[in-house]
Amino acid sequence: MNEHDAIRELLPLAAAGALDEREQRRVDEHLAACTVCAGELERWWALEQSLRRLPTPQAPALLVERTRMRIRAELLERAERTVNPWLMGFLVMFSWTLALATWPVLRWLGGGSSSGQFLGTDFGLDRSWLAFAGYTLAGWVVGGVAALAMAVRHVATRRTT
Amino acid sequence: MMSPALAAVWGEGVSPESELVRMRRGNPEAFEELLSRYQHRLYRFLVRIVRDRAMAEDLFQQTWVRVVEKSAQFDERRNFEAWLFTIARNLAVDHLRRHRPESLDEPPPGDPAGEPRSALLATGGPSALDRVLQRERSEQIAEALERLPLIYRETLTLRFEEEMKLEEIAKVADVPLSTAKTRLRRGLVWMRQILEKNYAREAQP
Numbered sequence: 001m002n003e004h005d006a007i008r009e010l011l012p013l014a015a016a017g018a019l020d021e022r023e024q025r026r027v028d029e030h031l032a033a034c035t036v037c038a039g040e041l042e043r044w045w046a047l048e049q050s051l052r053r054l055p056t057p058q059a060p061a062l063l064v065e066r067t068r069m070r071i072r073a074e075l076l077e078r079a080e081r082t083v084n085p086w087l088m089g090f091l092v093m094f095s096w097t098l099a100l101a102t103w104p105v106l107r108w109l110g111g112g113s114s115s116g117q118f119l120g121t122d123f124g125l126d127r128s129w130l131a132f133a134g135y136t137l138a139g140w141v142v143g144g145v146a147a148l149a150m151a152v153r154h155v156a157t158r159r160t161t
Numbered sequence: 162m163m164s165p166a167l168a169a170v171w172g173e174g175v176s177p178e179s180e181l182v183r184m185r186r187g188n189p190e191a192f193e194e195l196l197s198r199y200q201h202r203l204y205r206f207l208v209r210i211v212r213d214r215a216m217a218e219d220l221f222q223q224t225w226v227r228v229v230e231k232s233a234q235f236d237e238r239r240n241f242e243a244w245l246f247t248i249a250r251n252l253a254v255d256h257l258r259r260h261r262p263e264s265l266d267e268p269p270p271g272d273p274a275g276e277p278r279s280a281l282l283a284t285g286g287p288s289a290l291d292r293v294l295q296r297e298r299s300e301q302i303a304e305a306l307e308r309l310p311l312i313y314r315e316t317l318t319l320r321f322e323e324e325m326k327l328e329e330i331a332k333v334a335d336v337p338l339s340t341a342k343t344r345l346r347r348g349l350v351w352m353r354q355i356l357e358k359n360y361a362r363e364a365q366p
Contacts, residue, residue, distance in 0.1 A: 009346070012345070012346050012349040012350060013342065013345060013346050016320060016321075016345060016349070018320070018327050018342060018345055043290050043291065043294070044349065044353075046290075046294045047290065047294060047349065047352070047353060047356075048321055048349070050294060050299070050302050051302065051306070051317060051321040051322070051352075052321045052322070053299065054299055054302060054303055054306070054322065055299055055303075056201050056202070056205045056322070057201075057204060057205050057208045057214070058201055058204070059200040059201050059203070059204035059221065060218070063204075063218050063221060063222070064196065064200050066222065067196065067221065067222050067225050068192075068193065068196060070222060070225075070226065071189075071192055071196070071225055071226070071229055072189050072192075074226060074229050075184070075187055075189050075192065075229065078187065078229070079187040
């Protein structure tokens with residue numbers, strides 16, 4: 001292949017501004033002396049300009065709106081997922097604190113021993129410890145049922161939106 | 162780094178990359194900005210790739226959902242546009258592979274663009290292309306672009322409609338730079354041949 005043919009192969013890329021420095025220099029030097037290739041470069045450039053001027057198909061407004069709604073819901077859900085573990089951790093700690101704190105209060109209100117005496121008891125499974133375990137378990141069962149009901153409702157809401 | 166033109170559109174210091182970071186932190190307004198900025202360009206790219214508006218609409222939504230899902234993995238030093246179009250391109254190619262695998266076929270050996278030397282020298286001649294372009298009709302140009310195989314279609318649309326550099330095109334298409342360059346040249350040669358053949362057909366009595 002002679003230099004003229006080699007340069008002609010580079011012309012589409014030259015018009016697209018996609019040559020490296022060395023190739024561009026080679027093309028420029030050839031074009032300075034070759035009117036045929038200069039004309040050919042003009043043609044490639046015109047073709048590429050016509051590609052640049054193609055009308056842009058517009059995204060339908062309804063599609064954009066649907067996408068906007070979907071992504072907003074997605075972002076909300078992600079934010080919920082991020083917050084929920086912290087919220088749940090806090091609620092668990094809070095409920096345990098309440099459970100532990102209410103037992104001595106209840107005993108004190110019921111005329112039993114004081115909270116100091118309660119904390120000073122041994123850890124054998126006597127009647128008071130069984131009652132404490134039952135009381136706590138009941139609290140957790142109620143809480144669990146409530147959480148399950150909320151989750152079911154949340155899923156149902158998501159399905160309808 | 163934002164170009165002055167981009168800065169004029171986005172405002173100083175607000176790049177698409179920083180908008181994505183804001184969106185990642187759960188800011189819906191940042192997403193609105195990105196959607197408004199890229200809605201038509203992304204849709205155009207998908208239409209060019211899949212050649213079907215209904216399919217492009219489906220992929221448009223999927224692309225944005227994927228952007229949200231993958232936003233945590235986005236490296237702020239990367240170019241958002243190249244990242245966005247890579248996601249869209251991969252979804253489109255996967256979709257075509259599942260539903261229209263024949264559309265992903267590589268150009269057959271001996272196709273016009275596979276023989277650049279003879280193709281370049283044996284085209285309908287300068288005058289034919291001149292006449293085609295003189296009476297340029299955008300629908301004919303778009304139709305010729307549509308007839309190109311996927312690898313050339315995506316390269317030409319990324320270069321001339323999205324104004325991407327070769328390096329960015331190579332990243333989006335996940336090919337070496339030299340391959341992106343070859344595809345650009347072959348795509349242009351092929352397109353020119355389609356236009357000239359169409360012209361010759363129309364010019365016949």
